[in-house]
Amino acid sequence: MNEIRVSVIYHSATGTVSEIAGELADTAEKHGAEVRLRAVEGSSAPPDAEGTPRVREHATIAADPTDVLWADAVLLGSPTRFGNVSFQLKSFLDSLGDAWRKQQLADKIYSVFTATNSPHGGQESTLLALTNSLHHFGGIIVPPGYTDPAKFTDGNPYGTAHCTGEGGKKIDDATRNAARVQSERVVRVSRALKDT
Template sequence: MMEPVNVAIIYYSATGTVHALARAAAEGAEKAGARVRLRRVAEPAAPEAIEAQPAWARHVRDAADVPEVVHDDLVWADAMLFGTPARFGNPASALRAFIETTGPLAFQGVLTDKVYSAFTASNTAHGGQESTLLALGNTFYHWGGVIVPPGYTDPVQFTSGNPYGTSHVAGDGPPGDVSLEAARHQARRVAGTAAALKAGRAAA
């Protein structure tokens, strides 16, 4: 019997929106039979800047139990989902800074042939969600990854409306049932694809 696949959910969240999507993705991957590591990117901002914004400070305290991501999480994973706020149509600088430390892993080929996907949130409906997800895809291309988007592969996608990856408009409030179920579906699809690849490689 084949071992379950390892799925890492790696994210940066300032006020908790992406954190909520990440937790839903973890639920989806677990229900698909995967072993899951939920990991947050370290908060780089100065404490005084965080404490000046109540929502930011509250989320930092609320997420303190989530381990910070390290390179071993990427080595361990068969598949990874990366989550980030949309910042001017790009991933948040905190996530980019972590990604830029992975050069040694990439050069060794450790990140090649793994499954990758991404999710995001922005303050407004047209706040750069798709370009943020596509920008993360550029990294996955460099790693030689297998990119698995949600597409329109589940009825929830026709409601959530983003085939590139789960996205949420934070200005409308916290993620609701549609966004959370979209994240679960995306993670299930990622885990299922990773399992199929793992089985195929074992049989080859």
Template sequence: MTNVAVIYYSSTGNIHKMAEAAAAEAEKAGAEVRLRKVAELAPRSAVESNPAWAAHTAATEDVPVATPDDLVWADAVLLGTPTRFGLPSAQLKQFLDSVGGVWAQGKLANKVVSSFTSTNNAHGGQESTILALNNTFYHWGAIIVPPGFTDPVQFEKANGNPYGASSVTHNQPGNVHPDNLAAVAYQARRATEIATALKAGLSAA
């Protein structure tokens, strides 16, 4: 069986919604899936100052927090983060910064990886965020699998990002267009299928 880890950070629920769609599709594709959030770094006062942030934090208390072992376990990893000034969130970046030990042991090489994001507006840094994440994956020796323009869902009105699925939230919590949910589901299925084929090929080599 192919192991897929969907690891994300979400403050008000948009990326969480996309992560759930990705996890569900990977399961449909036959994978064993771990859905994991990364640890919150913001002070409680900041979270509680935003009702939507506080509500989402409370609603997802039961989602396990990601550890480096989740990356070691996985054959494919999908990472989701909102954009922060055109870059990944500090929360997701801190998690990635914590995996040097397993990276040094070569345990992150040949992982299939793919990323998704959300922004407040259409030109808020989706592509630069995903490209920034890719810099980490090059160091791992991972295999980056973007959605590309390989499925008609990418040509729907709300899509068109070959780097990775992205959502424009317009500052509304949990506001993910159905096209974007379909896009991230397709992306998860594609990553799972390629990881399955890679795993079979390496086993047969």
């Protein structure tokens, strides 16, 4: 069985996307993957958000294009910005132009995740917008789909998505379970592809 390398790369403004990223990374490790957990520049809690979780300690290494090149599978996360990807994560994706020109981003597994403040704050449009770049890369997009009963609780087949709501609700069991399903599927599909 081949070793699978997974990079979880994200932007987190308040710590919510960071929490999801951590769950994805932990699950990939539990399923035998070597994992890099990386935050793009600008990931942190705003100064007025006391008590908001900060970027996980082992993700203090800033994301770099080499983290994508190293990986067999890449999970990308962004908070929703008006139904779209945050400029911080988009800027990171834009930095991959040279690797794209050299066809170094093709044939990798990609999957996406997000968080919003409101229930209909653009989760699905953000997840789908994230995949636009991945199509250009020639990536193999592995969504969680409705492949596990846990996905019916968070209700999103495109990727893990969490709504914090007005009170800034931390990720709950439904979100954690959805992230576990997604990460396990990414590792399983990556391994199957690499073993062929």
